[in-house]
Amino acid sequence: MAKFTVLVADDDQDIRDGIEIYLKNEGYDVLKAADGKEALELLEANDVHLLILDIMMPNMDGITATFKIREVRNIPIIMLSAKAEDSDKIHGLSVGADDYVTKPFHPMELMARVKSQLRRYIQFGTYDGQKKIEVDGLVLDEEAKEITVEGDVVKLTPIEYKITELLMKNAGRVFSINEIYERVWNEAAYNAENIVAVHIRKIREKIEADPKNPRYVKVVWGIGYKIEK
Amino acid sequence: MAKFTVLVADDDQDIRDGIEIYLKNEGYDVLKAADGKEALELLEANDVHLLILDIMMPNMDGITATFKIREVRNIPIIMLSAKAEDSDKIHGLSVGADDYVTKPFHPMELMARVKSQLRRYIQFGTYDGQKKIEVDGLVLDEEAKEITVEGDVVKLTPIEYKITELLMKNAGRVFSINEIYERVWNEAAYNAENIVAVHIRKIREKIEADPKNPRYVKVVWGIGYKIEK
């Protein structure tokens, strides 16, 4: 397989260098930019296949840069944002990005997303705008951050949405309680049973006709939860 | 379930030994190093899956060691430090550590982080699509943690699933009762005959059309059980 080139744009040099080390270990070529303007210049001068873009940068922020890039090219863009920033707002603004990761992130997770985006890029040749997932009568609209059951909009809280999103995007796969906690809260699971159980129950109350006999969010006793494909 | 090997590098022997006890209790193999240099040597000579690294060490400190390691490998690194300052935390992570724990820490919290990192490492490192194993009409779906017989889903409990998984992944091989107990329960077998037999029986009840004349889970008299290839 030909080598891919990844452009990393972040104003923090430690983060740039850290990401570079991981990417090189995975066999990618790496270019680095300290701000959005520099990123655009490098993008024009080189054959770049994927872009990792911090939102907060001097000269030109990541969102503006994304708009500029999208006018010309369709390469995968992964956005980085600080956890402190309002993630909902960021998500809303970051239309045009293919994926986004909140800091602090686990390097291996970023690598996984890079791989996944490149796979998609290669496979479809271009980014496909499909942002709806459907399982049975349950629909997840990633752009509107909205879930509908048989056409009716259901109002979920951020955590409830993220759990449902995780289960729907991986429908059929069972997630242990710890896994759910780690992927939604983005921190190591420690006594997570109860809190996840409470949120699962809230989700069921909202999306299940009969929460006692759930049609979507099913328990796999002793292992975890899943939404059937 | 393959065993994981964790390398603990700390100049304080009490801490090394303490962590070792907890790790072994969780079923991990443990290697120990007293400084960064020793850690690097052990890392080269052994198949290590995760590294717990103290920052303050003679010969080579944890941060330098992390740099060296990252030039070659992407394994999870958890850093230990006596300092609780935030700047250290960020520095440690940006330098390539995956997680960070400040002393004094609760051993179980460290264990939770070890588990969490290994989960990520496995999930993101080796993921390649659908994982299914088939033997005769028996199919094991590792993602759904589900087993189907001639297309029909069979509901197994965690222990039943693990036993079936062991036998299917090594179809054709005979496992003694003690071996099954040790690999599934992850502890030394002692009077395991009956309990394994009970679970085998439950499995047969669920996956065999005629439990008296089992088609899949066969006994090898005086030796153990197997599932034929």
Next chain:
DNA sequence: GACTATCTTAAGACTTTCTTCATAATTACA
């Protein structure tokens, strides 16, 4: 600073699974 949403924690109820024990059935072999 009060109000509202949401999140977290705790405790007990409830359900499923695991283990144990007693006993029965099967196999190997003298």
Next chain:
DNA sequence: TGTAATTATGAAGAAAGTCTTAAGATAGTC
């Protein structure tokens, strides 16, 4: 064929895991 060793079975209490309720903590908003 008889006997000892091994495996199979049924039932019940113990243990583990999940669900539910409710109240306190926290964060965002006006």
